[in-house]
Amino acid sequence: MQTLDCIMGRQSIRRFRDRPVEREVLDRILEAGMAGPSCINARDWYFVAVTDHEVLVRMADANGVPARCLKHAPLGILVCGDLERAFPPARDYWVIDCSIACQNMVLAARDLGVGSVWLGTWPQMERVKAQRDLLHLPSHLVPHSILAMGYPAGDLDRERPQDFEEDKVLFV
Numbered sequence: 001m002q003t004l005d006c007i008m009g010r011q012s013i014r015r016f017r018d019r020p021v022e023r024e025v026l027d028r029i030l031e032a033g034m035a036g037p038s039c040i041n042a043r044d045w046y047f048v049a050v051t052d053h054e055v056l057v058r059m060a061d062a063n064g065v066p067a068r069c070l071k072h073a074p075l076g077i078l079v080c081g082d083l084e085r086a087f088p089p090a091r092d093y094w095v096i097d098c099s100i101a102c103q104n105m106v107l108a109a110r111d112l113g114v115g116s117v118w119l120g121t122w123p124q125m126e127r128v129k130a131q132r133d134l135l136h137l138p139s140h141l142v143p144h145s146i147l148a149m150g151y152p153a154g155d156l157d158r159e160r161p162q163d164f165e166e167d168k169v170l171f172v
């Protein structure tokens with residue numbers, strides 16, 4: 001798939017077919033996440049790939065109503081920052097590094113025919129704590145976002161992207 005078609009055609013998918021995401025497809029998606037740039041190449045991310053339905057339901061509850069679609073997804077990827085690996089003079093770059101990994105993964109998923117929606121976790125600290133407790137993660141791992149994924153129940157592509165807003169750009 002052409003890169004720009006993938007970027008322009010992506011949309012959030014919140015309804016999924018009852019079909020698992022194959023392990024080799026999941027591996028490709030994770031590989032795309034880990035292919036992103038990171039500050040000083042710290043690679044300060046950690047991924048928890050969840051297919052257990054009961055765990056997905058509990059993760060959805062821990063993230064509140066906006067994450068309810070995760071209850072019906074065959075796969076959720078919790079992306080965490082790894083503070084032990086983050087750039088010591090400016091650790092907050094972990095947030096950017098994880099965001100890039102997330103975007104790489106939603107685009108890779110789209111390319112592979114898998115739908116996804118990004119579910120915000122950090123900086124809502126009650127969600128961060130709830131996810132960390134639920135998955136028994138050590139304190140240096142900071143839950144950043146959950147990507148709910150699966151083969152889409154409807155259309156994978158949006159009909160026509162209309163996102164360009166010239167008034168959001170200063171041309172100098």
Ligand SMILES: Cc1cc2nc3c(=O)[nH]c(=O)nc-3n(C[C@H](O)[C@H](O)[C@H](O)COP(=O)(O)O)c2cc1C
Pocket residue numbers: 010011012013014066067117118119120121
């Ligand atoms: C940081 C972030 C957090 C988000 N959190 C949620 C969420 O909790 N629940 C949800 O349904 N969608 C969530 N979204 C998806 C947005 O609602 C969606 O990207 C936006 O409405 C634009 O739609 P599109 O992705 O189809 O272009 C989130 C997206 C981002 C980038």
